[in-house]
Amino acid sequence: MIAADRSPSLPAEWRDFIALTKPRVMTLVVFTGACGLFAAPGTLHPVLAFTAVLCIALGAGAAGALNQWYEADLDAKMKRTAKRPLPAGRMDRDSALFFGVALAIFSVLLMGLATNWLAAGVLTVSILFYVLVYTMWLKPRTPQNIVIGGAAGAFPPVIGWAAVTGDIALLPVLLFTLVFAWTPPHFWALSLFVRTDYAAAGVPMLPVTHGFRATRHQLFIYTIIMAAVAVAPWPLGETGAIYGMVASALSLVFIALAWPVLRNQAEDPAAMKPEKTLFKYSILYLFVLFGALVADRMLLA
Template sequence: MADTSIDYREDVASGSLAGDVRDYIALLKPRVMSLVVFSGLAGLLVAPGEIHPLLAAVAVLCIAVGSGAAGAINMWYDRDIDAVMSRTQDRPIPAGRVDASEALSFGIALSAGSVMLMGVAVNWVAAALLGGAILFYVFIYTMWLKRSTPQNIVIGGAAGAFPPMIGWAAVTGDVSVASVVLFALIFFWTPPHFWALALYRCGDYAKAGVPMLPVVAGDRETKKQMLIYTVLLLPLGLAPWYLGVAGWIYGLTALAMGLVFLAAAIAVWFDDSDKSAKRMFGFSIFYLFVLFAMLIADRVNGPWM
C-alpha cells in the first residue's frame, strides 16, 4: 500500500493542497471580524434615521465580508512572518493548507464584491468608507507600517476604527461628528489593546522582525504609552453621552469601564511579569464590547436608558 502520508507532506510543503471550508473561514479572521461586525452594527443602530431591516442586514454582511477579505489579503502578505511566529504558524497559508495565490484571489474577490454590494444596495458613501478601510488595512498597515515603524498599531489602527462610521453612513448617507467620535473611540483603544499583547509576545515579534514598540523601545516605554492612551480614552469613552448619542446609563458604564481599564494599565506599569499585560489584553476586548453593547441597548430601550 502506498504511503499517503508522504504525498500529504509533499502537498503541504509545496502549498498545493486545497484547503477545506474551515481553512477559508480561518483566512477571514473570524474572531477579529466578530468585533468589527459588532461595532459596525452599533454604528448602524445608533445613527439617526431609519433603514429597512433587509438593507441593514446587507450593510452588516458587507462590513463582515469586507473585514474578512482584508484579513485574507493580510494573511497572504504576512505568510513569511506568520511561519516564524508561534502564535500564527498554524494559519492556513504557512501550514500549507491553502495556497497563497488562492488566498489572495479569495481576498480580492470578496473585497470587490462587498464594496460593490454596499454601493448598489445601500449607498455609495458607506461603500467608499468600506473600500477605504480595506485599502488602508492592506496597503497602509499591512504592506507599509507593520514592518517599518513601531507606530504601526497607532496609525494602522484607523483601519479597524472604520466600521461604526460605515454603519452610521449606511443609515444617514454621511459622516457626522458623532460617527467620528465612534471612530476615535476604537482608534485610541487599539494601541493599549495591541501593546498589551505585544508585551507578552515580544519574543515572537522580535523573531519575525516586526518592529512592535516593546521590541524597539522596550517594555518601560511601551507601558508608558499604554498608560497615556488609556488616560486619553477615559473622557473619549464618555463623548457619546456628551453629544447626546447615548443616555446616562451608558455614561456611567463608560466611566466605570474606563476607570477599570486605567487601573489595568497602572497594574501593567508596576508589574514586571506578563500577568497584568495578559489581563489587560483580555479586559480590553471586554471593555470595547461593553461600550458598544451599551450604545445598542440605549438605542433599543430609548427613554429607559
C-alpha cells in the same frame, strides 16, 4: 513581506478559507459596525440592515485574507500564527490573493447597491487602509504601526452609520476616535507577552524597538486618552446618561487594570498576569461599551 511560493502539502478546505478571514478579529469589527448602524437615526429594512452588516463582515474578511497573503512568510516565524493556512502549507498564495480581492470587490459593490455609495466608499477606504497602509507600509517599518494603523479597525461604526443615514455626523466620528485610541493599549498589552514572537519575525513592535518600560508608559497614556474619548459623547449631548455612566465605569476599570501594567517590571511572559488580564478586559470593554451605546440610543428614540 510577500511569502515565497510554496506547494501546499494538503488541498485547501473551506475551513482554510474561513481562517483567512480572521473570524475572531472579525467578530468585534462586525459588532461595532452593527452598533453604528443601530445607533444611527433612521431605519433600514431588516434585509438591507443585515446586508450592510454582512458587507462589513466580508470587507473585514477580505482585509484579513489579503493580510495573510502578504505576511505568509512572517506568520511562519511566529508561534501564534504558524498554523494559519498559508504558512502551514494548506493553501497556495494565489488562492488567498484571488479570494481576498474577490471578497473585497463583492463586499463594496453589494454595500453600494444595497445601501448607498458613501458607505461603500468608507468600506473601500477601510480595506485599502488595512492592506496598503497598515500591512504593507506601517507594520514592517515603524513601532507606530499600531497607533496609525488603528484607524483600519475604527471604520466599521462609521460604515454602519453611513449605511443608514447616507452621511457622517459627530457621533460616528467620536466612535471612530474611540476605537482608534483603544487599539494601542489593546495590542500593546498583547505585544508585551508575545514580544519574542514579534522579535523573531522582525516586526518593529514597540516592546521590540523601545523595550518594556517605554511600552508600558505609552500604554497607560493611551488608556487615559481612550477613557476621555469614551466618555466624551455624553457631555457633548450625543448620548444619554445610560451610555455615559457605563462608559465612565468601564473606563475607570480599564485605568485601574492599566495601572499594575505600568508598575510591572517583568520581562518574562509568565510574570505578565496584569498584561494578560488587561488584554482580555479590553475586548470585553469595547463589546459592552458599544452595546450600552445601542441601548442608550434606543431608549432615547
